[in-house]
Amino acid sequence: MTIATIDRAATAVPTELARGRGGGGPAPKRVVVAYGFWIFILSDMVMFSALFAAYAVLRGNTAGGPTGAELFNLRNVFIETMCLLLSSYTCGLAVLSAERRHPTRFLIFAAFTFVLGAAFLFIEVSEFANMVAKGAGPSRSGFLSAFFTLVGTHGIHVASGLIALIYLVAQVIAKGLPAAVLRRLLCWSLFWHALDIVWVGVFTLVYLMGDYH
Amino acid sequence: MTDAHEHVFDDRTPGVEEHEPSASYLSYTVGLGLAILATIASFVVSQTNLLWPPGIPVGLIVLAFAQIGVHLVFFLQLGSGPDSTNNILALAFGMLIVFLVITGSIWIIANLNSNMTSMSMQ
Numbered sequence: 001m002t003i004a005t006i007d008r009a010a011t012a013v014p015t016e017l018a019r020g021r022g023g024g025g026p027a028p029k030r031v032v033v034a035y036g037f038w039i040f041i042l043s044d045m046v047m048f049s050a051l052f053a054a055y056a057v058l059r060g061n062t063a064g065g066p067t068g069a070e071l072f073n074l075r076n077v078f079i080e081t082m083c084l085l086l087s088s089y090t091c092g093l094a095v096l097s098a099e100r101r102h103p104t105r106f107l108i109f110a111a112f113t114f115v116l117g118a119a120f121l122f123i124e125v126s127e128f129a130n131m132v133a134k135g136a137g138p139s140r141s142g143f144l145s146a147f148f149t150l151v152g153t154h155g156i157h158v159a160s161g162l163i164a165l166i167y168l169v170a171q172v173i174a175k176g177l178p179a180a181v182l183r184r185l186l187c188w189s190l191f192w193h194a195l196d197i198v199w200v201g202v203f204t205l206v207y208l209m210g211d212y213h
Numbered sequence: 214m215t216d217a218h219e220h221v222f223d224d225r226t227p228g229v230e231e232h233e234p235s236a237s238y239l240s241y242t243v244g245l246g247l248a249i250l251a252t253i254a255s256f257v258v259s260q261t262n263l264l265w266p267p268g269i270p271v272g273l274i275v276l277a278f279a280q281i282g283v284h285l286v287f288f289l290q291l292g293s294g295p296d297s298t299n300n301i302l303a304l305a306f307g308m309l310i311v312f313l314v315i316t317g318s319i320w321i322i323a324n325l326n327s328n329m330t331s332m333s334m335q
Contacts, residue, residue: 027296031296034300035299035300035303038300038303038304039303042303042304042306042307043307045307045311046307046310046311046314049310049311049314049315050314052315053314053315053317053318053319054318056315056318056319057318057319057322057323074256074259074260078252078256081252082249082252085245085248085249085252086245088284088288089241089242089244089245089288092236092241092244092288093238093241096236096237096238096241190289193284193288193289194289196284196288197281197284197285200277200280200281200284201277201281203252203255204255204273204274204276204277205277208255208256208258208259208273209259209270209273211259
């Protein structure tokens, strides 16, 4: 398709702007803001890739201490995974409800998202406490340092996501659903979905590959 | 872009929300179903001999990539539409960096370890 065709199409039907490829009018703010936030998420992914790399090279350096297979409880990891996955789902439904102007439905889905995220965090923190109590804290070996750094950083992200969710729900209650609040919700949902993607890497590399049959 | 076009799009400055997003409840539900399937498959593969045992790590990596793809398409709504073009380009660059950091580190440290035989033999 030539540029001329796109321009003609855009002139004829102004609602169908060609976006993202330079043709047509400016992109809507929703798309621009989400793109900027997407760049931030990708930079966060690059940071996680360094932590994944550190874990991958240090996983065998147990210094005579406990190995992953001895420490990990895969049943709990499966429950954590399901909590995070379901909270990603309800987060998507919450943003969809907000975009369709159903504040009550948004609040219900947001509450589900929060509870599931908090459950994930609770299981993770109790696992950490359990490991530290068994003498397998972050200072025990290179493997455990890398483990706590990688999984802990993900946990801190989840915790800050939960705090941001409280802040956004307060905004929706106070201001309703104007475009600015909807954009913040969209960015927050990108962040929350991205955390689930990081978790897929964590449970695969750390838990399943550390303890397979 | 001519002046005529500028005039047509005068009120279409960034900030004008002129359409509803195309995502649907159905798309999220399909994504959830596929993601749960991939997750269960990962756990089953890692705990049983369903796969040829030396192939389990490769199988797990393949399942992880499949699930990440499901998340990107159904949850993050990255599609083939014009709104996603720039996001996908940025994602491709991000994946390149992630790939370089992870495989580069593993490769370099593996070389380092294999040159330290006297230490690891003890």
